[in-house]
Amino acid sequence: MAERSFKEEVKTLRLGEGEVFRGEGILAVTKALLQSGVSYVAGYQGAPISHLVDVLADANDILEELGIRFESSASEATATATLAASVNYPLRGAVTFKGPVGVNVASDALANLASGGVKGGALIIVGEDYGEGSSIMQERSHAFAMKSQVWLLDPRPNLPTIVRMVEKGFELSEASNTPVMLELRIRACHVYGSFTTKANARPAFTLKDALERPMRDANRIALPPMTYAHEKEKIEGRWPAAVKFVAENALNEFFDGDADDIGIVLQGGMYNGVVRALERLGLADSFGNTRVPLYVLNVTYPLIDAEFARFCAGKRALLVVEEGQPEFIEQAVNTILRRADIQTRIEGKGLLPMAGEYTGGVVRDGIRRFIEKHRPDLVAGEPENELDKARLARAASTVAPNIHGRPPSFCTGCPERPIFAAMKLVERELGPHHVSCDIGCHLFSILPPFNIGNTTMGYGLGGAGAAALNASATKRAIAVLGDGGFWHNGLVSSIGNAVFNKSDNVHIIVDNGYSAATGGQDLLSSQAQNGIRSTRNSIEKAVRGVGVKWVRTLTRTYDVARMRDTLKEALTTPEKGPKVIVAQSECMLNKQRRERPIAAKAIKDGKRVVRDRFGVDHDTCTGDHSCIRLSGCPSLTVAPNPDPLRAEPVTKVINSCVGCGLCGEVAHAAVLCPSFYRASIVNNPNAWDRLKARLRNAVIGALQRRLEPA
């Protein structure tokens, strides 16, 4: 079960002709897919399109009604290869994943798919994770569109345009026999808006038809000599067809303005930011009326030469607003205009930053520089309030030293935290080790308080990242993988590789029962029963299946001492070959989400429910905070010292504590202080509980009175 449920929202997917849809971008995309008559959808979760996968899972009933097959793909490569169904058959299909890391994984399938081309519309919805809040390296998916020559849509971030681009994307794909990528930036995925719906369409040609009447065309298979023909086809046939379709259907948009000797060309996704910047500069209004002409590229690849020639006619200067680098569009515009011998001056990354997110302030400053340079008469001369500026400067410098970064971290009660606490304890005894990390929540280990981990090379590549570090030495490298990464790629690329190459390294596989970092989707090894997927497949069996001999499965990661000792054994055993520790405990975020309502209801119904939480006695806490340095739990924090003789804050456990037990285990394993206590709160105690309590209170109370007579 995913972290967020869309069971309510997916009802809007049934809206018919001419009704109004209200909701998030992701849900609008799903509705657009249904309106377009897709036959199948597939995807691999990851921000910002995790919710698209969750929506599809929650909408499975609706999809089935329409005869649509939905696959939770094993990886982005799997998802893209799924589009092979559209090569031979007039089937529309869509897949989704995170860009650009997903496109990296998908690129093998993408190249093969793009080479032969498609018959049915094939759409790849890529959620761009760039800029603020991003969890990955900052690159562009654009390069992959260019490399494999698939078309790239970057719609204006409003629901009607996004929906139209989904629908037109399928048509473009079919008109040019080419897969189409639809790029959605993170905020567009989550933007709340509305659009007028159409009825859902059932595909005329079905998957059943394809299975029962298979067709093949050897010319569509990526194997020489066909591949040579494919390359020519792309240039001579598919590209011109795409250009024609884009131009005829006016997929790109032009907005006129009276300052027509200059203009701005922009990626569709930048539109709202550009209009707001112009508005702040006095050159546009809230409705998008603008004095500076705009050319909005809802299609950023291919570019349409004739449209550029037309837009640049009579213009002295053109500003290209293109987020990310390299500046593929700016370079292409230069080529287009030079070839056409058009003398318009092209500005872009010279006035806007080459790297980094184009936030509101960045775009405003860049456009202001462009206007100042080429139409200084238009500069409204925003009155700068010197007093305000001084005030702001003072304010900023006052707060600056008091602000710390607040990166994401392990949640309260996270079962992965004790694994790293144990690693810290092993570090104390055996010294530091080289640690190769993977993608997933466990990567938070690289940050304080653990500061563990040297590299991360990609999903499921934790073990692979330590492959070279296999030499005769007194220490072994440690690799960390999550269950998500393990099934995505890790079984083969990390574990299988280690077996085959006779590696001596230690692999820790963190099995929390979910693809947790992406929102709690189920995996092959999830413990939950999932009606439409096969779960409960053992990681240990899989690992043994590829030939690992030394495997230990720990079913309670919170047992820090055991975790520490197992890790020590793995690091020191004379046994050859890879050592694999499967560290199992359910993701606390998902566990709480599942169990908390059940417990609340049971308490309400008068049933006996025991809730554990931890606490710290402030009068024995000396304010050293070692316990926090071995945990970092959000519920384990500091508080002003109630002792007037002491200044340093004491440790405090706040009420969000879920009683995972780590504090006590760490206090024991690391021989910390005796300040931690576990409070077990018995709700609706039974008669035996009450009797025990009465007896205890009587005896203990009497003893306490001897201690401290009233």
Next chain:
Amino acid sequence: MTVLDLSARPITIAILAMGGEGGGVLADWIVDLGQTGGYIAQATSVPGVAQRTGATIYYVELFPKAAAAKAGRDPVLALMPMPGDVDVIIASELMEAGRAVQRGFVTPDRTTLIASTHRVYSMTERIALTDGRVDEAGLLEGCRAAAKRLIAFDMAALAEATGSVISAVLFGVLAGSGALPFGRAAFEAAIRRGGVGVKASLAAFAAGFEAAESGTPAVRQPPQGSGALPPPTLDGRDAAAGASDLEIFPDSAREVIRLGVERTTDYQDASYARLYLDRLRPFAQRAEDGRLLAEVARQLALGMAYEDTIRVAELKIRPSRFQRVRDEVRLSEGQVLEVAEFMHPRIEEIADTLPKRWGEWLLGTTWARRLVERFAKRGRVVRTTTILGFLQLYAVAALKPLRPGSLRFAREQAFLQSWLDAVRRTAASDYALAVEVAACRNLVKGYGETHERGRARFNTLIAMLPQMAAFPNAAEVMRELRKAAVADDSGLALDDAIARLSPLPKAAE
């Protein structure tokens, strides 16, 4: 010329929160409020990994429907806040409010800043070996300087008091601020339509609304440790010091000394408190500004009330402690509480508690050591609320009268005496440095390894005292070294600070 329609602009609202704080719910309420109140609403957020306790921004724009209808087209709304263009900022915590100021979102020409002044401490603040907290006053001052209007108070406490979550209080404050063109009823209707935890949310909303409307003071007093003093823990049985005993000390230090007397009496007995006063007396004569006396009095009290197994057992079984735990876990009527302690006395702590000669024998006798070590290898969980568990701790606490004969007692007293001697010697030539030397005792605290580490660093600093004479600013140098000694676990920072000290300045020649 292109005609611009400047009749309407969106209302821009940014929410700065941490993952899991209900910022999304708050944004949903605002969207609903706008949509039903005649506005087009657009909201965006960056969920993903930022949900995992990281800082994140929700952004909402509201645009009047009537203006859009008149213009015959939809507005173009931005997806992220732009510095200088934010009408309302809602910060769920004080550092996040500061972050909004730092990022330029709060401007004096337009921004109403609604900030809860409670703290959710950052990792950096929490993992410090001593006090790593940032300056709250600085954050508030920055907020006040940048905002057109600041509404700031502890909204988390209000949420707690009303049994709800902070998002509902923030929504109430937003309503009470009058920053949005909607009446109270419209806000409340949005909560009702939301349908989750309606009753508690409405109560929290009302509390927030009233606090904002009645102009609650923008600044709450930070609850500092030196605030209200705890009630005396003594019942008069063994009061060590009458008023006359304290009178010989200057006013400025008397309060600390009173606390010290109380602490040492509570720790052992009246004669122990008299020892405390005797040790302080030599410093009363060198009062000057009283700083040294106060620091010595504070440190001596803490040093004399060192944490041993007897003290821990005694503190754990007190009725006041039982009550405190009940309060802290918010035990309500009809619930039963069971408490378990996590303790790990090592052989060292066991030997420490024994009479001096037995303790030395235990540590020095291999077979006995092995035997006890086996027993002390694992940590113990003591169930204090069971009769057996309570009796275990009660028995340890009962050893209190024997404490003055214990191994640890002898060691601690010798340590304190040598520290006092060092302070006194230093005070003869450099008063300010002596204050620093007095403060160094605080390096020695905690249990087990933490205690040993602190002791080692204390010794390092004291050993440097002879060199200190060469520094014209010796007190400052010592203060920096003391800070370095608590900068990390490894001790690298202290080594580094010491290495940077040489060569010694030649100014004295």
